[in-house]
Each structure stands twice: as structure tokens, then as C-alpha cells.
Amino acid sequence: MWNFVKTGGYGLTSSVLNLMYPSICPICKGRSDSYSHSPICLNCWKGIEQYSGPSCRICASPLVSEYSTVCGECINALPPFSMVLNYGIYSGVLAEAINLMKFYGVRRLTRPLGRFFLSLEIPECDGIVPVPLSKKGLRARGFNQTLLLARVISKELRIPLLMDMLFKKKDTPPQIGLNAKERLKNLRGVFETCMRIDNLRLLLLDDVMTTGATVRECSKTLIKAGAREVIVITLARSSMM
Numbered sequence: 001m002w003n004f005v006k007t008g009g010y011g012l013t014s015s016v017l018n019l020m021y022p023s024i025c026p027i028c029k030g031r032s033d034s035y036s037h038s039p040i041c042l043n044c045w046k047g048i049e050q051y052s053g054p055s056c057r058i059c060a061s062p063l064v065s066e067y068s069t070v071c072g073e074c075i076n077a078l079p080p081f082s083m084v085l086n087y088g089i090y091s092g093v094l095a096e097a098i099n100l101m102k103f104y105g106v107r108r109l110t111r112p113l114g115r116f117f118l119s120l121e122i123p124e125c126d127g128i129v130p131v132p133l134s135k136k137g138l139r140a141r142g143f144n145q146t147l148l149l150a151r152v153i154s155k156e157l158r159i160p161l162l163m164d165m166l167f168k169k170k171d172t173p174p175q176i177g178l179n180a181k182e183r184l185k186n187l188r189g190v191f192e193t194c195m196r197i198d199n200l201r202l203l204l205l206d207d208v209m210t211t212g213a214t215v216r217e218c219s220k221t222l223i224k225a226g227a228r229e230v231i232v233i234t235l236a237r238s239s240m241m
Contacts, residue, residue, distance in 0.1 A: 026100075027093055037112045040097055045112070048094045050087055050119060051237070059212055060084035060237055079212065081204065081219040081230045087116045090208050090236035098207055098236060102145045110145065113235060114152025123231065126200040127162040128154055131218055132191070134171040149235065150205045159203065166218060167192050187217045197226040209234040 023032040023039035027047075032038040037045050054063040056071035059079060063071060088094045101109040130146035138144060147163055154161040169192050202222055206215055209232070219230040 026096055035108070037097065037109055039100070039106075040093065044093050045097075047092070048088065048097070048116070050116070051089050055086070055237075058083055060086040060209075060234070061212075062089065062237060062239065073212070079216050079219065080223050081215060081232045084209065084212075084215070084232040084234060084237075085117075085120045085122065086209065086234045086237045087120060088236050090210075090238050094236055102141075102207065105142065107143065107148065110148035111152055114149045115156075116235060117149070117153050117233060118156055120233065122153070122157065122159075122203070122233065124201075125159055125203040125231065127160040127165070128203040128205055129162050129166050129218075129222065131204065131206040131214060132166050132168045134168040134190075136171040137168070145207055146205050149207060153203075153205070153233075162202070165193055165195065165197070166222065167194060187213055191218050191221040193221060193225040195225070197222060199226065199228045201229045202227050202231070204230050204232045205234070206232065207235050208238070209236070210238045 024030070025032050025039055025041040025044055027040060027044040030041055030043075032041050034040075034042045034045065051062065054066040054068060055061060056063060056074055057069050058074040059071060060083075061071045061073065090098070097109055097113060100106040101113060128150050130144060130150040132146075133141065133144050150161055150163070153159060168190055170190050172187060172190055204215060204218055204222070206218075209215060215232045215234075219232065222230050
């Protein structure tokens with residue numbers, strides 16, 4: 001049966017599962033018709049688009065003008081990472097899919113969401129590091145969504161997954177409602193490495209990037225431990241700043 005699924009029977013299997021476990025698409029309110037990214041229907045899923053507008057060449061923050069190349073945040077304080085590779089904007093169907101995965105435990109969405117990363121020009125790296133959760137955060141959620149997404153890239157591109165390299169040593173208050181400076185202060189000193197990183201070029205993965213406080217602090221920690229370069233990869237960036 002499993003060989004049949006892998007060699008072309010997945011579509012039929014998905015249809016059978018949808019008949020057995022029907023659900024309603026949260027976007028169009030129609031019936032979901034694809035188990036792989038259920039409850040979002042196929043038509044709505046196809047509406048997820050890769051962002052192609054103007055963005056900062058360093059942090060990938062969406063910009064208003066196509067003549068701008070660097071955002072104000074990066075001009076004021078150059079980040080420790082060298083660049084950000086980002087897929088889309090955190091809105092619409094993409095935001096809904098991320099929220100379903102992250103906050104409602106719909107883990108089957110990690111594979112189709114993770115495959116969006118494969119459309120990006122990912123450079124050669126020595127390993128991929130998922131942004132970690134604290135022990136308390138991991139117990140509360142039950143899984144680390146960045147680790148699940150990183151596994152997709154690791155498997156497809158054969159990049160080593162360094163899941164034990166970076167740790168969040170203490171829990172922090174929610175970042176929601178905080179500005180960029182407050183977010184950085186909230187996260188200062190909370191990440192650590194358990195090893196010396198000898199001149200590695202690392203890919204740091206996060207699901208959503210808002211002000212960039214989390215990936216800045218993670219990158220700073222990795223660089224301090226000996227990383228040669230940190231490149232950030234994110235599924236979605238917040239709207240124009």
C-alpha cells in the first residue's frame with residue numbers, strides 16, 4: 001500500500017481521506033478537497049504566491065518603493081546575519097496555513113509549507129539550524145514547527161539538520177504587541193550553543209519574521225560561537241514597514 005502511495009496513489013488516498021474525514025476550508029467556507037493541506041482547499045492553496053515586490057536586500061523586509069534597496073532598520077543597525085531568504089507575506093492564505101500548523105497543531109501542513117522554501121535560491125551551506133523553543137514552550141506546543149519545516153529542506157536538499165546546535169535556555173514573555181527594541185530586549189541572552197562552531201556557514205530557519213529580533217539574537221549567538229556566516233530563511237515576512 002505504501003509503495004502505491006509513493007508511486008502515484010497519493011491523490012486517490014487523499015480523496016479517500018477527505019471522504020472519510022470531511023472538513024470546511026477556513027478561507028472560502030467550501031469543502032476541503034486535499035488531505036495534504038486540509039482544511040485549506042486546493043483552489044485556495046493555489047492562491048499562495050511568492051512575494052516578488054521590492055524588499056531590503058539584507059533582511060528581505062518588503063519596501064514601498066522599487067528604488068529602495070536597504071530598509072531603515074538595517075541602515076541604523078546592520079544585522080549579524082548576511083541576508084534573509086523569504087518566501088511570502090504573512091497575510092491571507094499563507095498566514096492562515098502557518099497559524100493552523102503552529103497554533104492548532106495541523107502538522108501535516110509542514111510538508112507542503114516546507115516545500116515553498118525549495119523555490120528559493122538556497123546557497124550551499126554546512127547545515128540548517130531551526131530557531132529553537134524553550135523547554136516550557138516545547139511542552140506547551142508539543143512540537144517545534146521550525147524543526148519540522150527544516151526537516152523538509154534537509155531531506156530534499158541533503159543539507160545536514162543541526163537540531164541540537166542552538167538552544168533557548170529560558171522562557172520569555174510573548175513578543176506580540178512589542179516594538180523592535182522591546183523585542184530585542186526581551187530576547188537578549190536567551191539563546192546559547194552547546195558546542196564550538198568551527199567556521200561553518202549556517203542556514204537559520206524561522207517560520208515568520210516580523211521585526212527580526214529573534215533571528216538577530218540567534219545569529220549573534222551562532223556567530224559568537226564561531227560560525228563563519230549565518231543566512232536566514234523564512235516562510236513569511238510581515239507586511240511593509
